[in-house]
Amino acid sequence: MTAFILDPGHIEAESMRIIRAGLTRPWTEDEFPVVERLIHTSGDPSLESVIAIHPQAIASGLKALKAGATVITDVEMVRAGISKQKLKSLGGTVECFLNAPEVAEQAKAWGITRSMTAFRLNPERLHNSVVAIGNAPTALIEVLRLAENPETRPALIIGIPVGFIGAKESKDILWERQDIPSVTVLGTRGGSPLAATVVNALIYTALRQLNK
Numbered sequence: 001m002t003a004f005i006l007d008p009g010h011i012e013a014e015s016m017r018i019i020r021a022g023l024t025r026p027w028t029e030d031e032f033p034v035v036e037r038l039i040h041t042s043g044d045p046s047l048e049s050v051i052a053i054h055p056q057a058i059a060s061g062l063k064a065l066k067a068g069a070t071v072i073t074d075v076e077m078v079r080a081g082i083s084k085q086k087l088k089s090l091g092g093t094v095e096c097f098l099n100a101p102e103v104a105e106q107a108k109a110w111g112i113t114r115s116m117t118a119f120r121l122n123p124e125r126l127h128n129s130v131v132a133i134g135n136a137p138t139a140l141i142e143v144l145r146l147a148e149n150p151e152t153r154p155a156l157i158i159g160i161p162v163g164f165i166g167a168k169e170s171k172d173i174l175w176e177r178q179d180i181p182s183v184t185v186l187g188t189r190g191g192s193p194l195a196a197t198v199v200n201a202l203i204y205t206a207l208r209q210l211n212k
Contacts, residue, residue: 030059047185
């Protein structure tokens with residue numbers, strides 16, 4: 001019978017050792033926590049080849065979180081995966097506007113998705129926030145449109161929508177916008193757990209730096 005490691009701390013440490021030993025790209029020390037967590041959450045070492053981190057993404061995200069920035073998500077599943085107590089200790093909160101009463105009706109009137117509408121109805125909330133998109137390509141496209149205005153531009157966009165309709169294309173557009181700090185996983189792979197994982201990696205890094 002296989003002998004399993006049972007201690008949680010040992011499991012995590014060994015997982016990270018295996019992941020780091022298998023990395024093939026020259027990540028910076030600040031990028032390692034995000035890359036490792038993305039691979040750990042996906043269970044897929046090949047994900048490394050499609051992880052894209054803007055040169056200013058980590059610094060911008062950490063600065064915003066340390067200043068108590070709001071994290072805004074496209075769906076409740078991303079919101080649920082974020083360590084809200086740890087974020088609260090930094091002075092921040094997590095918000096998702098998708099299920100606000102007015103969103104469904106307005107989305108129908110505009111003929112667009114609810115996730116897109118949720119951001120369009122709350123443009124002022126984006127300023128200096130950390131936006132985490134894990135499901136809806138249309139939400140990412142709307143955030144990028146709003147980010148053209150400095151008054152509604154997030155500090156960091158974590159854009160990792162998943163799927164076969166618009167996900168790859170929306171992430172390609174995000175990555176082309178090198179004027180905006182971003183983290184993404186290029187191609188069709190993505191999802192809420194990966195988006196939440198990036199936020200959590202940044203939260204933990206911010207707390208470590210503040211507690212030194």
